[in-house]
Amino acid sequence: MTSILIFMSSSPPRLRSGGIAGGIEICITFPTEYVKTQLQLDERANPPRYRGIGDCVKLTVQDHGLRGLYRGLSSLLYGSIPKSAIRFGTFEVLSNPMRDATGRLDNKGSLLCGLGAGIAEAVLVVCPMETVKVKFIHDQCSLRPRYRGFFHGVREIIRDQGVRGTYQGLTATLLKQGSNQAIRFYVMNLLRNWYKGDDPSRDMHPLVTALFGATAGAASVFGNTPLDVVKTRMQGLEAHRYKSTLDCALQILKNEGPQAFYKGTVPRLGRVCLDVAIVFVLYEEVVKLLNNVWRTD
Template sequence: MADSDFSVADSLQDILFGSLSGCTGKTIEYPFDTVKVRLQSQPHDQPPKFAGAWDCIRKTFQKEGIVGFYRGISSPIVGAAAENATLFVSYNIAQTAIKKHVLQTKDDLTIPYLVLCGGISGLVASYVLTPIELIKCKMQVESLYSNKTSSITQLCRAVWRTGGLAGFWHGQTGTLLRECGGSAAWFGVYEFVSFELKKLRLKRTPTSKDTNSVPELLISGASAGVGYNLSLFPADTIKSKMQTSSIINPEAHLTFISAAKDLYRHGGISIFYRGLGITLIRAIPSNAVIFFTYEELKKIFA
C-alpha cells in the first residue's frame, strides 16, 4: 500500500484520504455501533433493558426514533477522521521504516511484517481515539439511564471535573489492546485478501490490470472489518463497560481489571462477546467503503 520512499506529501495525502474514508464508513456503521454499545453497557444489578440486538433496535426506534441511533455521532465522526488518518499514516510510515532500517530493501513487505505495521498503527491511533470514544459511549447510553441528554461540551466538562486531563483517557488499556490487535488483523487481512484475489484474477486473465478491481477492493475491505472485530472484541466490551459505568452509577470508576472481573462474574466468557453479531454486520459494509474510498482517492490523485 505504501511506496518505498514515503514523503511528507504522502503523509498529508493519507491524512486527507484517511479522514474522508473514515467519515464515510462511520456514517454507515454508527447506528449499529449504538446498538453494540447499549448491549455491552447493560448493568448487572437490574433486569437487562434489551434481550438482544433486534430487541435493542426495536426499543430504541420506538422510544427515540431514527435520531436515537445517531445520538452523539458528531464525536465519532471527528474520531473516525482522526483514527483513519492516523492509522493509514502510521501504517505507511512503519512500512517505510522497516524497509529502510530493518530489511534494507525496497521490495514489498511480506504479510507478517504488514501485520506488525498494522499493530504499530493501532498503538498510535489508540491514544487519539480513547478520548473521542469515551464521550461517544457516554452519549450513546446516557438517555437510557437518566432523564437528560448532555451535549459533548457538557460531558467533556464532567469528565474534566472528575478526572482532569487524564480522565479523558479512561479506558485506554482496552482501546490500546483492541486497536493493536484489531489494526494488525485489519491491515493484514486486507493485504492478504486483496493480493490473493488479484493473483487469482491474473491467473485466469493474464492480460487484465495489475491493480485490484472494485469488487476485489470491496471484498478485501469487508474481510478486513470482520478480522478487526473478531480479533480482540472482549477488549472492546471491557472498554465500553469502563467508559459508561459512571453514567449508570456516578460513583463507579472501573479499571480494566475490575471491569473484566465484573463482567466475567455476571456472564462468564460469553458476556465479553455481547454485541458481536451486530458489530460484524456493521463491519462488512463500512470497512468495504473505507478501503474502497481510500484506494480510489489515491488512484484519482496519484
C-alpha cells in the first residue's frame, strides 16, 4: 500500500486521476465481480454448485457472511489503482500526437490507443492481479481454504509456481484487455465526438459521461466475454488441465458447449457498465480538480 501511495503522490495529475477513479470503482462493484468469477469457475463437467446469480450470492453469504462477497478484493484493490493509472496514462501518451489542432481524436485513433492501453495494463498489472484474484475466489470453494490473506496467498503462489504462477493466462489476458479497452475507448470517443459535434470545447455533464461510459462498457462485455471466460479458467486452481489458451477454449467448447463462453455475462454486464461509467466520470472530474490543485507551467 505504501508503494501505491508513493506512486500516486509522484505521478502527473492524469495518472493520479486514473488511479483514484479505479480504487473507488472497485470498492463499489467488487461483489458483482466475485459472483461473475464463481459462475465462470463452476464447470458443467463437475456437478455445478450454483443454480444462478441469486443462488451464488445466497450460498456465499450463508457460508461466509457478507464479507465472503469481498473475498479477493485486496488483490484487485492493490492492482486497480495502478491499472487505471496506466490505462489512462498510456491512452493519453499514445493519443496526444494523434489529435488534431482542436484536440479531437478520430475513431480509428481511439481504437488503436485503447488497444495499446489495454495491452500495457495487461502486462504490467492485470494478469498477475487477476491470477491472484481468481485463485483467491476459487480457493474459497475448497473444503479447507489455503490462503489466509493477500500477502500470504501471493507468497504461497510464488513459492509453489514461481513468478510465472502469477502470469497464468497471459495470452488470454492480453486478448481480453486489449479488446476491452479498444472497444471502450472507441465507443466512448465515438459518442463524445457525436455529442460535441462542431464544438470540441462543449462541456459534458457527468450524467452524460456516465451514460456513454455504461454504453461503452456494455459493448465490451458482449464483444469479449468468451475471452474473459477462457482467461478465468486459465487462472483458476485447475489451470494445469489446459495445455494452452487455445486448448482451454477447445475443451470448454467440447465439454460444455458454446453457451459456456457466456457464463457470468449478466453479473459482468452489471459490474462493467457501472465500472466504466464510474471510472470515466471520476476520471474527468478528478482531472479537473487536480489540474486546479497541481497547476503546471
